[in-house]
Amino acid sequence: MIFAIVDIETTGGFGQRHRITEVAAIAHDGERILDSYTTLINPNCPIPGFITGLTGIDQNMVADAPYFEDIAAEFYEFLEDKVFVAHNVNFDYQFIKAEFARVGVEFDRPKLCTVRLSRKIFPGMGSYSLGRLCEQRGIGIEARHRAYGDAAATAELFSQLIQYDEEKVISQMMKRNSGEAFLPPNISKEQFLALPEEPGVYFFHDEKGKVIYVGKATNIRSRFKGHFTGASKGKQGLKTAIYDISYELTGSEFLALLVEALEIKKHWPKYNRAQKVKESTWGIYRYQDGAGLERFQVGKITRNARPELKFRSHHEAWSFLLEKIEKYSLCPKLCGVQKTAGACYDHKVGKCQGACCGEEAADTYNARVQSCFEEADKDRSKLLIREMGRKHGEHAAIYFEEGVLCAYGFVDESEEIHSVETVISLIQPVKPVSDTAPILAHYLKTNLHQKVLHLGEDTTSSRFL
Numbered sequence: 001m002i003f004a005i006v007d008i009e010t011t012g013g014f015g016q017r018h019r020i021t022e023v024a025a026i027a028h029d030g031e032r033i034l035d036s037y038t039t040l041i042n043p044n045c046p047i048p049g050f051i052t053g054l055t056g057i058d059q060n061m062v063a064d065a066p067y068f069e070d071i072a073a074e075f076y077e078f079l080e081d082k083v084f085v086a087h088n089v090n091f092d093y094q095f096i097k098a099e100f101a102r103v104g105v106e107f108d109r110p111k112l113c114t115v116r117l118s119r120k121i122f123p124g125m126g127s128y129s130l131g132r133l134c135e136q137r138g139i140g141i142e143a144r145h146r147a148y149g150d151a152a153a154t155a156e157l158f159s160q161l162i163q164y165d166e167e168k169v170i171s172q173m174m175k176r177n178s179g180e181a182f183l184p185p186n187i188s189k190e191q192f193l194a195l196p197e198e199p200g201v202y203f204f205h206d207e208k209g210k211v212i213y214v215g216k217a218t219n220i221r222s223r224f225k226g227h228f229t230g231a232s233k234g235k236q237g238l239k240t241a242i243y244d245i246s247y248e249l250t251g252s253e254f255l256a257l258l259v260e261a262l263e264i265k266k267h268w269p270k271y272n273r274a275q276k277v278k279e280s281t282w283g284i285y286r287y288q289d290g291a292g293l294e295r296f297q298v299g300k301i302t303r304n305a306r307p308e309l310k311f312r313s314h315h316e317a318w319s320f321l322l323e324k325i326e327k328y329s330l331c332p333k334l335c336g337v338q339k340t341a342g343a344c345y346d347h348k349v350g351k352c353q354g355a356c357c358g359e360e361a362a363d364t365y366n367a368r369v370q371s372c373f374e375e376a377d378k379d380r381s382k383l384l385i386r387e388m389g390r391k392h393g394e395h396a397a398i399y400f401e402e403g404v405l406c407a408y409g410f411v412d413e414s415e416e417i418h419s420v421e422t423v424i425s426l427i428q429p430v431k432p433v434s435d436t437a438p439i440l441a442h443y444l445k446t447n448l449h450q451k452v453l454h455l456g457e458d459t460t461s462s463r464f465l
Helices: 049-055 068-079 089-102 114-121 130-137 147-163 169-173 189-193 220-227 233-241 253-267 314-328 362-379 420-426 436-446
Strands: 003-010 020-028 033-040 083-086 111-113 200-205 211-217 244-249 282-288 294-300 309-311 383-388 394-401 404-412 452-454
Touching (some): 003 049, 003 089, 003 147, 020 049, 020 068, 020 089, 020 147, 033 147, 083 089, 083 147, 089 111, 089 233, 114 147, 130 147, 189 220, 200 253, 211 220, 211 253, 253 383, 253 394, 253 404, 253 436, 282 314, 294 314, 314 362, 383 420, 404 420
Parallel strands (some): 003 083, 083 111
Antiparallel strands (some): 003 020, 020 033, 200 211, 282 294, 282 309, 383 452, 394 404
């Protein structure tokens, strides 16, 4: 079996967008070097200054170098019938695969990662970067961050890995169906298999242990695998940045959503950009007009404004109004949804009872408005929700005030609990985060309300306990 030990230099970190500036490949038979191939490549695009600072490769150096299409045939021939080996192999492989695709050539080779091999064959090292590994193993690197220098060092590292591979790790990894190809280079198969197939929140950590991503899942192990299937800029960046995984089981997707919102607000992880939401900035304002009719208006929340209800977006406030108009037969004109002279459009088709044109008394219309807001106040008052626990004989207790999560925890069903106050005392308070409010609102629309205890009602705790 022949191996091609490859290293590249590039204009950036994503093969579909950035380009190769230098490539080196060393043919290795498992004992010695057989041949080598190296060349600068004109990327046909600017080389960023920070890349030049790292590699020393600038625009002048590649000005007369061949384009990838010029060397594609001979490079393909060099790699043919060889196992593709690299340090953090998915990075190099996706770039070379993308370059071949641009010239209409399909590239598919078995591959090995010297990061993953090193973690198994040389366990217990603080870092598995090429520089640190070479330092620990006594391997010199003549030209760091240049393709041939790094490839030659990787070849020497690979020779040592073969020499010390007493458990046949390399042959195991060579099995195409080993199920490990999707894994990030710094995550082992054992770590992956240790992940639970249950609902919860999971955390990705970088080399220093910092949380860089928070997610929720109904099946944590399956969701983890889903992160690293397919190719995108975000996935590739995350794949190389992740060094560890931790998780918190929640028992239900609902609690997982809530805990995810809390943890994103707590850590502000680098790779959770889309889920970093702002505080409530829109509100529904309520007032009476000259005819004594209750009216609403959606508007931004300012320092001195006191809206009846708060929302994170204009769309969220608007959706709330539309839902209540339908449920309580409210007038869309009086709710600020329609702007028209005279009667609203809904009255013309029989949906509005005519408060907007004097056909319904203000007292009758306002009573429905009051019922609407009493329901909204009820949903935003003190709520205790019972959900599935993490195991048999346990349930989750989730406590809200004003529509926002204030505490949650797990209660053993074998314990004798006689009051709601006792339940609340057993669970863990959390710092309120407004992002949990829309999660609750959606839950109340779609779930069985026997799980929900409104603590302001004249009721006993037996419904919950």
